[in-house]
Amino acid sequence: MGASSWDYCVPYQEDLNAALQQLRREVFAAGNYYWVNGGDWLPEDEREPRPPTLEELWQDELVQEAGTHSILDVFQVIGPDDTPDYRTVEPVLALEAREQLGTDTLTRAHVKDFDVFPRSRWVGRCAVLHDAQGRxxxxYFWGHSGD
Structure with missing residues (x-):
């Protein structure tokens, strides 16, 4: 199948990891992810129902291999001194934003240029976007995952 790109924008809260966890719960509850055991490519009588919890979703070996092609494939936002690793989300730091885009007050208008920020498959990125008053x-969460 190959990896899929994904992106989401959520209301600001100071705790980026809490925002990620809330978004993951919402995406899971809405069923807005690829469910490898219930895909349209399977005959209808072979499709399995979606798991009732995120924990059960990730117990499935096929999901562990193929992912969900969504924000569900990343589990936590790392701190500024941590090294990005498989299934983490790396925030865009102020210095990185200044170096790449000339400002540390990113807005929605900058999103189209976010391809300048290094990223890896199965490692998400996030950036705080500001309003017209700089608040x-x-x-914004984005990345690509899945196999």
Whole structure:
């Protein structure tokens, strides 16, 4: 199947990891992810129902291998001194934003240029977006995952 790109924008909250966890719960509850055991490519009588919890979803070996092609494939936002690793989300730091885009007050208008930020498959990124007055307004999550 190959990896899929994904992106989400959520209201700002200071705790980026809490925002990620809330978003993951919402995406899971809405069923907005690829469910490898219930895909349209399977005959209808062979499709399995979606798991009732995130924990059960990740117990499935096929999901562990293929992922969900969504924000569900990353588990935590790392701190500024941590090294990005498989299934983590790396925030865009102010210095990185200044070096790449000339400002540390990112807005929705900058999102189209976010390809300048290094990223790896199965490692998400996030950035705080500001309103016209320079106040934190939203958090933008993006990445690509899945096999």
């Amino acid at each position: 934190p307004h939203e958090i």
